[in-house]
Amino acid sequence: MSTMKLYGYFRSSTSYRLRIALNLKGLTFENIPVDLRTGANADPAFTQRNPFGSLPMLEADGRDRAQSMALLEWLDEAYPDPAFLPKDIEARYTIRELAYGIATEIHAVNNLPVLKYLKDPLGHTQDVIDIWYRHWLARTLNPVEARLAQLKTGDFLRGDAPSLFEIVLIPQLANARRFNYDLSHSPHMTRIEAACCALPAFIAAHPDNQPDAQ
Numbered sequence: 001m002s003t004m005k006l007y008g009y010f011r012s013s014t015s016y017r018l019r020i021a022l023n024l025k026g027l028t029f030e031n032i033p034v035d036l037r038t039g040a041n042a043d044p045a046f047t048q049r050n051p052f053g054s055l056p057m058l059e060a061d062g063r064d065r066a067q068s069m070a071l072l073e074w075l076d077e078a079y080p081d082p083a084f085l086p087k088d089i090e091a092r093y094t095i096r097e098l099a100y101g102i103a104t105e106i107h108a109v110n111n112l113p114v115l116k117y118l119k120d121p122l123g124h125t126q127d128v129i130d131i132w133y134r135h136w137l138a139r140t141l142n143p144v145e146a147r148l149a150q151l152k153t154g155d156f157l158r159g160d161a162p163s164l165f166e167i168v169l170i171p172q173l174a175n176a177r178r179f180n181y182d183l184s185h186s187p188h189m190t191r192i193e194a195a196c197c198a199l200p201a202f203i204a205a206h207p208d209n210q211p212d213a214q
């Protein structure tokens, strides 16, 4: 089996999800930077392989795969140990509710092409764009925090290891911090963040520790 290749960008939160996941599974992969700032992801050489023109893209088993959530679930099915989703159907639901809430409600509206469009052609200033960003963060992070409080979580959403939820949460919180979002009233999320960020799989995946980080 050839080494997997992860096409990503250090600051891309969806690439960060995959780096964490591959590290947690203990899989060796080659990290191939694609520069979003220069639009390298829109190059026909890339879009021929990934029609979404998005990051991450994972080359594995002779196939190019895109879409981070589908990739995380594929990795978990192809490499079941350690599991990102437990066997119990209700526990799987709890994890997916929170992971997909973040992935579909926050990431989609705060993605780079959306932010660029707000600037040009819509003409909004960076200050207004930052307000947009934090608005969509709060709209979903507040209910996530409330759900974690209901569930009486410890260092992780479930048990003593990260799940699909933590793989999606940690990159989103890194972005929240970059946009000066106030997390001081989110003790559950920040406790989980601290526990994850102490783990080697998360440390190695951090944007600052990538070869293309500047």
Ligand SMILES: N[C@@H](CCC(=O)N[C@@H](CS)C(=O)NCC(=O)O)C(=O)O
Binding pocket: 011, 012, 013, 014, 015, 036, 041, 053, 054, 055, 056, 066, 067, 068, 069, 111, 112, 113
């Ligand atoms: N739904 C996709 C979204 C991926 C995505 O849009 N990633 C961003 C980086 S975080 C990207 O590639 N943006 C392309 C661009 O900015 O043109 C996924 O989860 O993989």
